[in-house]
Amino acid sequence: MKVLRLKYEKNEITKKNKAIEVCFKCSTCSKFCPITQHVKKYNLEDSFITQLFEAEKPEALNDVWMCCACEKCVITCPQDANPTEVFTNLKEKSYQEGLAPSIVYRLVEQLLQESTVYSIKFANMIRKRAGLKEVKKNEKAVKELNVLAEKTGLERKEVN
Amino acid sequence: MMFSYLFFKGCTIPASLPNVEKLALEVLPEIGINLIESDEFTCCPDPIRLKGANQYFWMSTAARNITIAEEKKLNIMTLCNGCENTLAIVNHKLKNNPALKKTVNEALKNIGREFKGTIKTRHFLQVLKEDIGLDHLKKMVKTPLTGLKVAGHPGCHLLMPNEILKFDNPVDPEFYDQYIEALGATPVDYLTKADCCGISLALAGDKEASSRCVKTKLIDMQLSGAQLISTACPSCFNQFDSGQLMASRDYPQLKEKPIPVLYGVELLALAMGRSLEDIGYNLHRVKIPIKIKR
Missing domain, CATH: 3.40.50.11810 (Rossmann fold)
Incomplete structure (x- = not known):
């Protein structure tokens, strides 16, 4: 069984996630992770979590966005290392560096244009079929979100 | 006895399960849940992709949604696990971490809002469990x-x-x-x-x-x-x-x-x-x- 080797240099990720230092590489988290279970390229010997923690540039690994924070790894970790929190921080870094999947940047654009992650036009077509009143774009809410985006440093990236 | 809640609809239900939105407004009052609608809410934002994009923005936007309910002095009820996950986590963190609350309020100040920590957020199952009771x-x-x-x-x-x-x-x-x-x-x-x-x-x-x-x-x-x-x-x-x-x-x-x-x-x-x-x-x-x- 491959041993989970964590790069314990005080790099950015370990500085921000002190809990990783208590990880003693038991791989219990991998056994319960749905990504390792179902995604073909991963298995118990070479799990999603292992690959992320061992990578030179973990934020470049697109697969970190497969993590939906089901927190099975958090529930099962005997050391309370909270891998999910690490993945959220990795996602953030990958987003800032322009390495996140393009859908994420598109969702941000949609949100900052209509304050929803769905297209109001398409939603209204579906709503009409169900006999519901239309959703109207709230201009004030959109403006407020754009101010928040600026003040919190939310990066925007043009994608096709 | 009626329990009044501000209805947080989220994104997935209004856009792809509108019949559920309609049913909730119709049936929940019959079991004692009075739902008040608002058009001021935005996406919660979602706890997987938008949280991963920028956690400060995620917290501030969630806090903004909470301030809407605080102004109306009503608790929030949502039908979506994801929405409740976001709103509950942010509500809890800001209520219990003064430094974090200050940081988020610095962002909210720019839109004339302030998180005070006066309301609760609940998923409809939590309302059933805690307010109505299964019996x-x-x-x-x-x-x-x-x-x-x-x-x-x-x-x-x-x-x-x-x-x-x-x-x-x-x-x-x-x-x-x-x-x-x-x-x-x-x-x-x-x-x-x-x-x-x-x-x-x-x-x-x-x-x-x-x-x-x-x-x-x-x-x-x-x-x-x-x-x-x-x-x-x-x-x-x-x-x-x-x-x-x-x-x-x-x-x-x-x-x-x-x-x-x-x-x-x-x-x-x-x-x-x-x-x-x-x-x-x-x-x-x-x-x-x-x-x-x-």
């Missing part, structure tokens, strides 16, 4: 779903972080089964009940993995004799509805024995005298006939 719900049921075997899918996002949500046992969740029982139906037990539905695998680009994940649960549900699936998360609902159809293209065992899924509110509506037609069952993707004893 009381049972008494209000008009047409108990006797004999209907239902495989409950609790989902992931109402369970963790447990110290914040404090809703159910994350290792062996039981509340959803108790809810099914209160409506008169029979909850079935199956091995992979606490497993994730896997929809995020498809959203991240691996449709094959997503189908493999949902198929594992569906086969277990078939073996347990379930006639129906039920869940109170709209993403999980979509995974068991259109996701089941997609998975059945690769797995013939699923095609042979499809199992329809009903949203928590739809199941409640059936127990309150509505028909399959009333609940908008024809809008589902998996819509084989369901025998309901009346």
Whole structure:
């Protein structure tokens, strides 16, 4: 069984996630992770979590966005290392560096244009079929979100 | 006694499950939940992708949604596990961490808002558990779903972080089964009940993995004799509805024995005298006939 080797240099990720230092590489988290279970390229010997923690540039690994924070790894970790929190921080870094999947940047654009992650036009077509009143774009809410985006440093990236 | 809540609709339900939004407004008052609508809310924002984009923006936007309810002096009720996960986590963190609250309020100041920490956020299942009570719900049921075997899918996002949500046992969740029982139906037990539905695998680009994940649960549900699936998360609902159809293209065992899924509110509506037609069952993707004893 491959041993989970964590790069314990005080790099950015370990500085921000002190809990990783208590990880003693038991791989219990991998056994319960749905990504390792179902995604073909991963298995118990070479799990999603292992690959992320061992990578030179973990934020470049697109697969970190497969993590939906089901927190099975958090529930099962005997050391309370909270891998999910690490993945959220990795996602953030990958987003800032322009390495996140393009859908994420598109969702941000949609949100900052209509304050929803769905297209109001398409939603209204579906709503009409169900006999519901239309959703109207709230201009004030959109403006407020754009101010928040600026003040919190939310990066925007043009994608096709 | 009526419990009043500001209705946080989120994104997935208004856009892809509008019949559930309509049903909630119609049926929940019949069991004592008074829903007040607002058009000021934005996306919660979602705890997986938008949280991953920028956590400061995520917290500030969630806090903005909370301030809307604080102004109206009402607690929030949502129908979506993801929305509750976001709102509960941010509400809890800001209430208990003064430095974090200060940082978020610095952002909110620019839009004339301030998070005060005066309200609670609840998923509709939490309202049932804490305000209404399942025993009381049972008494209000008009047409108990006797004999209907239902495989409950609790989902992931109402369970963790447990110290914040404090809703159910994350290792062996039981509340959803108790809810099914209160409506008169029979909850079935199956091995992979606490497993994730896997929809995020498809959203991240691996449709094959997503189908493999949902198929594992569906086969277990078939073996347990379930006639129906039920869940109170709209993403999980979509995974068991259109996701089941997609998975059945690769797995013939699923095609042979499809199992329809009903949203928590739809199941409640059936127990309150509505028909399959009333609940908008024809809008589902998996819509084989369901025998309901009346």
